[in-house]
Amino acid sequence: MEKKIGYYLRTSHYLQSIQTQEEKIEPGWKVYKDEGVSGRIDFENRPAGKKLLQDIKDGRISMVKTMRLERMGRNLQDLVTTINLIHSYGIPIQFISEGITTLDENGKQTPTTGLMVNLLSSVSDFFYHQNREKTLNGILVARQDPSKYPGKKKGAVQKLETYLNKPKVKKMRELIKQGNSVRSITRVLNCSSNSVYKLKKVLKTI
Numbered sequence: 001m002e003k004k005i006g007y008y009l010r011t012s013h014y015l016q017s018i019q020t021q022e023e024k025i026e027p028g029w030k031v032y033k034d035e036g037v038s039g040r041i042d043f044e045n046r047p048a049g050k051k052l053l054q055d056i057k058d059g060r061i062s063m064v065k066t067m068r069l070e071r072m073g074r075n076l077q078d079l080v081t082t083i084n085l086i087h088s089y090g091i092p093i094q095f096i097s098e099g100i101t102t103l104d105e106n107g108k109q110t111p112t113t114g115l116m117v118n119l120l121s122s123v124s125d126f127f128y129h130q131n132r133e134k135t136l137n138g139i140l141v142a143r144q145d146p147s148k149y150p151g152k153k154k155g156a157v158q159k160l161e162t163y164l165n166k167p168k169v170k171k172m173r174e175l176i177k178q179g180n181s182v183r184s185i186t187r188v189l190n191c192s193s194n195s196v197y198k199l200k201k202v203l204k205t206i
Contacts, residue, residue, distance in 0.1 A: 001059060001060065003060060003061060004028060004029065004062065005026075005028070005030070005063045006029070006030050006032060006055060006056070006063070006065070007024070007025055007030065007032065007064075008032045008034075008048065008065070008066040008071065008072065009022065009034070009048075009067070010034040010039065010049075010066075010072075011035050011036065012036070012039060018033070021067045024067060024096060030055070030060075032049070034047060034048040037178070038188050039070060039071075039075070040074055041175070041184055041188055042073075043072065043073055043082040044082070045179075045181065047178070049082075053085070053086075056086060057089065061091060062091070063092050063093070064091055064092070064094070065096060068098065069095045069098060069117070076122060083102065087103065090103075090107045092107075100113060101113070160206075163202070164202075168189060171189060172185060172191065172195070173199060175188065176196070176200060176203070182197065
C-alpha cells in the first residue's frame with residue numbers, strides 16, 4: 001500500500017476563504033477538508049478529521065501537513081490529545097506556516113518541538129478565551145441599560161421562525177446536522193445541554 005501525505009484544511013465558517021490553504025496543496029497529497037467547522041469541536045468528531053485519523057490507523061498516511069496549528073484545533077486539551085494520537089502511529093505533523101515538524105527522522109519528538117507545540121497551543125487557547133471574555137463583558141455592560149438590552153418579557157412566547165433564525169440557534173442547528181454530540185456543542189457554543197435538547201425536540205416537529 002502506497003502511503004501518502006495527508007493535508008488537512010479547515011475553515012470555521014462556510015463563507016470564510018479556504019483558498020490560501022488550498023494553494024499549498026502539492027500533487028500526490030491526499031486532502032482532508034473541513035469547511036464551516038469550528039476549531040473547538042473535537043478533531044475526531046469532524047467529518048474530514050475523522051477520516052484522516054481512520055486513514056492513519058489503516059496505515060495509508062506517511063505524514064500529516066496543515067497550514068497552521070490553529071487549523072487542527074483551538075481546544076488545547078483536544079489538540080494535544082490529537083497530536084499524541086497521531087504520534088502514537090509514528091506519524092509526524094508539519095505545521096507549514098510555523099515551520100515545525102513534530103517528529104525527527106527517527107520518529108522521536110525533540111524537547112524543543114514539544115515545548116513549541118505546547119506553547120503555540122496555549123497561545124491559541126488564550127486568545128480564544130480572551131476574545132470570549134470581551135464578548136461576555138460587552139453583554140454585561142449592555143444589560144445595565146434596559147433601553148439597549150430589554151431582555152425577554154415575562155410570559156412572552158417566541159415565534160418559531162424568530163427562534164430558529166437566532167445566530168446561536170442557527171449555529172447549534174448546523175452542529176446538530178453535522179452529527180456532533182450534545183457535549184461538544186455545549187462546549188463550542190458555551191450553552192446549556194437543555195438548549196440543545198430543546199432545539200432537537202423542535203426540529204423533530206418541523
